[in-house]
């Protein structure tokens with residue numbers, strides 16, 4: 167691997183930089199994480215992006231004193247950090263506005279969630295999710311509701327399954343296309359991409375980075391690597407944060 171200063175970093179949030187929590191709104195960055203990310207952003211001359219299923223607005227709100235490049239909604243949104251080219255990496259096929267059919271599907275899921283104790287509805291504007299972490303027995307019913315919602319929403323949207331969650335999201339992009347879009351532009355281009363993630367939706371990012379000759383890291387128990395495109399593993403978000411911090415030692 168080249169030195170850290172020549173890396174382009176693509177980092178997932180939930181389950182990778184952030185410890186998983188029982189509810190979507192409970193996540194908080196661990197102490198020191200914002201500083202570590204800011205140091206990595208400086209060392210790589212801005213070639214660091216958060217690549218997440220969250221909205222850009224939510225991810226931004228986690229780090230109020232910083233401004234990172236953020237690919238949100240699984241690649242459907244892109245907000246370059248200040249000082250980078252305004253059009254950098256913008257998705258060629260941006261997320262559609264919430265159509266009347268999409269809004270009807272969203273309201274149907276919102277209305278049905280309270281009948282399933284423990285199931286949480288998450289509204290992300292041009293995406294929504296049903297979470298069953300607190301109600302594992304509701305998994306099949308959640309899948310059924312979301313399949314009905316996807317049919318109702320029609321073209322332009324697709325289901326994505328994640329950890330105890332099913333989401334309906336814009337269909338045009340994924341985390342792999344987000345990486346490829348960013349890698350076409352400075353300061354990302356001509357660097358070695360390094361991606362880290364923990365979930366099914368991160369697999370597209372792993373495949374994209376592998377194809378570009380980079381390093382893909384799966385955060386989580388070692389057995390998960392068997393079914394993953396990731397080239398290497400790190401046991402937990404805490405271990406991953408410590409590793410990132412160790413990379414910056416003596417370089418800032």
Ligand SMILES: O=P(O)(O)OC[C@H]1O[C@H](O[C@H]2O[C@H](CO)[C@@H](O)[C@H](O)[C@H]2O)[C@H](O)[C@@H](O)[C@@H]1O
Pocket residue numbers: 178179180181185186187188189190191193217218219220288290295297299328329330331333365367
């Ligand atoms: O791409 P990511 O940054 O990993 O985001 C993926 C989804 O993460 C969130 O859900 C997950 O984290 C929650 C908080 O720890 C957890 O309660 C849930 O079970 C996980 O699936 C988020 O709520 C979703 O919007 C993201 O798409």
